Amino acid sequence: MVRLSRATLSRIAPAARPLAEPRVTGVVHLGIGAFHRAHQAVYTERAMAATGDDRWGICGASQRSTDVADRLRPQDCLYGVRAGDEVRVVGSVRDVLAPGDDLAARLAAPETAVVTLTITEKGYRRDPPPTAIGRLVSGLRARAAADAGPLTVISCDNLPDNGATLAGLVAELCEPALLEWVGQNVRFPATMVDRIVPATTRADLDDMAARLGVIDLGAVVTEPFAQWVIEDSFAGERPAWDRAGALLVGDVRPYERMKLRLLNGGHSAIAYLSGAAHVSEAMGDAAFAGFLRRLMDDDLSPTLDGLEGFDLAEYKESLLTRFANPGLRHRVAQIAADGSQKLPQRLLDPARDRLAGGHEPRWIALVVAGWMRHVTTSRELDDPLAGRLRGDATATAAATVNRLLAIEEVFGADLRENRVFRALVTDGLERLNADGAAATLRALDAGPP
Numbered sequence: 001m002v003r004l005s006r007a008t009l010s011r012i013a014p015a016a017r018p019l020a021e022p023r024v025t026g027v028v029h030l031g032i033g034a035f036h037r038a039h040q041a042v043y044t045e046r047a048m049a050a051t052g053d054d055r056w057g058i059c060g061a062s063q064r065s066t067d068v069a070d071r072l073r074p075q076d077c078l079y080g081v082r083a084g085d086e087v088r089v090v091g092s093v094r095d096v097l098a099p100g101d102d103l104a105a106r107l108a109a110p111e112t113a114v115v116t117l118t119i120t121e122k123g124y125r126r127d128p129p130p131t132a133i134g135r136l137v138s139g140l141r142a143r144a145a146a147d148a149g150p151l152t153v154i155s156c157d158n159l160p161d162n163g164a165t166l167a168g169l170v171a172e173l174c175e176p177a178l179l180e181w182v183g184q185n186v187r188f189p190a191t192m193v194d195r196i197v198p199a200t201t202r203a204d205l206d207d208m209a210a211r212l213g214v215i216d217l218g219a220v221v222t223e224p225f226a227q228w229v230i231e232d233s234f235a236g237e238r239p240a241w242d243r244a245g246a247l248l249v250g251d252v253r254p255y256e257r258m259k260l261r262l263l264n265g266g267h268s269a270i271a272y273l274s275g276a277a278h279v280s281e282a283m284g285d286a287a288f289a290g291f292l293r294r295l296m297d298d299d300l301s302p303t304l305d306g307l308e309g310f311d312l313a314e315y316k317e318s319l320l321t322r323f324a325n326p327g328l329r330h331r332v333a334q335i336a337a338d339g340s341q342k343l344p345q346r347l348l349d350p351a352r353d354r355l356a357g358g359h360e361p362r363w364i365a366l367v368v369a370g371w372m373r374h375v376t377t378s379r380e381l382d383d384p385l386a387g388r389l390r391g392d393a394t395a396t397a398a399a400t401v402n403r404l405l406a407i408e409e410v411f412g413a414d415l416r417e418n419r420v421f422r423a424l425v426t427d428g429l430e431r432l433n434a435d436g437a438a439a440t441l442r443a444l445d446a447g448p449p
């Protein structure tokens, strides 16, 4: 079988061929992983197809390995996206830079108007160099020196206030003159991004080859659903993402909180309490699905506001359906990774909100206890704080909770000192240690309401 490329596109069914062939590279993307390829790249291609404006080709940049460049370059940067049974080759990516390539020159090019990022939660730090943020700042410096015009930089990672967070980290690395230029020329809109995109497996690649009739080593598999809410604050021109279904709004926060807490918080609950290998399997367990509903209804939904006119009940139902999608082989281990970077926005912020209102977030506390059990018992813990999270698996629940609550980057000083929260998590961990997760959920009467 031949490899996917522009030369072999004619072998592919017309309905699966790219919608656009960009002429100019107006977007640079840092962290060209599976999610970008199935989300922003798809929106960008659809925007070009809707308007005929072909200036918005994407130059993807890999920060840490040559893997994506090695897969995409021989394919002219084409790759297939399968959503359900629909397969389409995406044509919006024009180029992929590998580590060591001149990213700063791309960021300084006058045709570049937008930079997007999906560098994972742990990518948002300023040291030790070289970090993605450091490389971005080097590019901004080159752009300022070249006087190449305004730039919009958009974080598409699952972080709260991702625009302001990114702007703050950039500011920390800028010298005063550069900071002034950034203030005048660069905007950092916030976004809420949503589409479940599991890591691609060998079986996914084989399946894509069978469907397309050509070998595609850049393929991604996702769900039909996709959502993108973007703060309408751009420094200059942008792709017509609104014509591709993105929502441009004044304030992203209500959407961002809803998604981070209900969807991502729900995912983390599955990761630490279900015992399943894949998300959809967890949803087949009625007791666990019941627990998830209670977590969402009792502890998470009451912390959301600004959603007047939005049908939250329907949103939650749709999440449970999306989680149960048997066509997505979403590994629970992928979600469980980097918990120290994910729990704060997904579950600890809502716990704070509930505690402040005098409520006991006991379902959240149980997930936190599940995470504590995970970090103390996992043989291969995948987390940037792993060295500090690992501990004596035979320690008492109280000792483990004490030790982990003291990690201020995760829990802050407030949750460490909160007696109600501490008691709830300790109680949860005692139950999990004694009975395991399944029996604990049943005993807490967390079955279907």
Ligand SMILES: NC(=O)c1ccc[n+]([C@@H]2O[C@H](COP(=O)([O-])OP(=O)(O)OC[C@H]3O[C@@H](n4cnc5c(N)ncnc54)[C@H](O)[C@@H]3O)[C@@H](O)[C@H]2O)c1
Residues within 6 Å of the ligand: 030, 031, 032, 033, 034, 035, 036, 062, 063, 064, 065, 118, 119, 120, 121, 122, 123, 124, 131, 132, 156, 157, 158, 159, 193, 194, 195, 196, 197, 198, 199
């Ligand atoms: N996959 C999804 O379902 C999904 C949905 C919404 C949002 N996201 C966001 O996108 C991010 C990436 O997801 P993905 O599925 O593309 O993952 P991926 O593993 O396919 O790609 C991750 C990318 O981030 C880069 N990266 C990893 N660690 C980094 C670090 N410390 N500094 C800089 N770059 C780093 C990698 O090099 C790679 O390019 C997630 O962490 C999340 O914030 C993902």
Ligand SMILES: O=P(O)(O)OC[C@@H](O)[C@@H](O)[C@H](O)[C@H](O)CO
Residues within 6 Å of the ligand: 121, 158, 193, 194, 195, 196, 197, 263, 264, 267, 268, 334, 335
């Ligand atoms: O991508 P992460 O590692 O931030 O989180 C894992 C999942 O919860 C996440 O990727 C969801 O699938 C996604 O946020 C859905 O839009």
